[in-house]
Amino acid sequence: MVIYFSGTGNTRYVATLMAQLLGDETRDMKELIRTGKRVKFYSQKPYVICAPIYAWRYPALVEGFLENSDLWGSNEMYFVATCADTTGTAAKFCEKFCTERGMIFMGFAGVRMPENYLVMFNPPDEDECNKIYKSADCDVLEIVNTMNRGCQIQDRYSTKRSKAASLINPWFYGTVVSAKKFYATDKCVGCGRCAKVCPYHSIKLKNGRPVWADKCIHCMDCISGCPTGAIEFGKKTRGRRRHYCKRVPKISMR
Numbered sequence: 001m002v003i004y005f006s007g008t009g010n011t012r013y014v015a016t017l018m019a020q021l022l023g024d025e026t027r028d029m030k031e032l033i034r035t036g037k038r039v040k041f042y043s044q045k046p047y048v049i050c051a052p053i054y055a056w057r058y059p060a061l062v063e064g065f066l067e068n069s070d071l072w073g074s075n076e077m078y079f080v081a082t083c084a085d086t087t088g089t090a091a092k093f094c095e096k097f098c099t100e101r102g103m104i105f106m107g108f109a110g111v112r113m114p115e116n117y118l119v120m121f122n123p124p125d126e127d128e129c130n131k132i133y134k135s136a137d138c139d140v141l142e143i144v145n146t147m148n149r150g151c152q153i154q155d156r157y158s159t160k161r162s163k164a165a166s167l168i169n170p171w172f173y174g175t176v177v178s179a180k181k182f183y184a185t186d187k188c189v190g191c192g193r194c195a196k197v198c199p200y201h202s203i204k205l206k207n208g209r210p211v212w213a214d215k216c217i218h219c220m221d222c223i224s225g226c227p228t229g230a231i232e233f234g235k236k237t238r239g240r241r242r243h244y245c246k247r248v249p250k251i252s253m254r
């Protein structure tokens with residue numbers, strides 16, 4: 001079973017492709033998180049967890065979700081992360097999680113996908129994205145081949161500087177991650193998509209316009225998936241490209 005979290009579609013693409021190649025099923029973590037209930041999974045095949053990297057780790061809400069889930073059936077777990085550059089020290093949490101749960105850690109691997117964090121960076125243009133997707137497809141094929149052999153998967157994009165990671169992650173959540181600067185411009189048509197996709201139910205429509213409560217993970221789904229490009233984050237996102245992966249898996253194991 002491939003369980004994934006995705007803000008802007010990159011990880012959904014990778015998870016769906018993996019599930020197709022493995023002949024397995026997917027579960028969307030964000031939908032499950034939105035129910036607010038503890039989730040019980042049952043899988044005969046090894047679990048594959050897929051999530052993006054936020055500040056060199058899995059997102060805090062992904063780690064929290066896994067800690068609050070029951071995993072029955074297979075005791076083998078693989079972990080895959082999509083990242084724009086490096087996976088930092090995300091594998092550490094995964095190994096510890098398996099040890100604490102009595103599960104078998106089958107390895108962690110990163111897959112490079114386009115940058116989606118437009119609050120800090122300029123996401124790549126379409127041509128660049130297509131190059132990144134092709135390389136990601138190769139990474140996924142290699143990972144699935146290794147899984148099919150029952151071997152441990154390996155990460156190519158980890159950061160060895162674990163001290164820096166242990167400082168960056170709390171700084172990031174303490175100072176950068178906040179919903180305070182989100183607002184909707186006149187382009188907003190009040191469709192309510194942003195409210196429907198927020199994992200924390202933090203966005204409510206008031207007089208047909210979205211208003212953000214404090215709780216936020218900066219998944220970028222509201223701003224990057226807005227059909228009219230009406231959402232901004234302070235001044236930083238003005239004029240920046242919104243990255244949202246709508247690619248459909250087309251490759252097979254041959």
Ligand SMILES: Cc1cc2nc3c(=O)[nH]c(=O)nc-3n(C[C@H](O)[C@H](O)[C@H](O)COP(=O)(O)O)c2cc1C
Binds near residue numbers: 053057
């Ligand atoms: C809040 C936030 C923090 C991020 N931090 C990192 C990072 O530390 N390293 C990295 O390589 N990419 C980082 N990224 C980029 C994403 O990991 C990458 O674009 C990922 O594929 C997005 O997946 P998604 O479309 O499934 O949400 C960050 C993105 C966001 C939104």
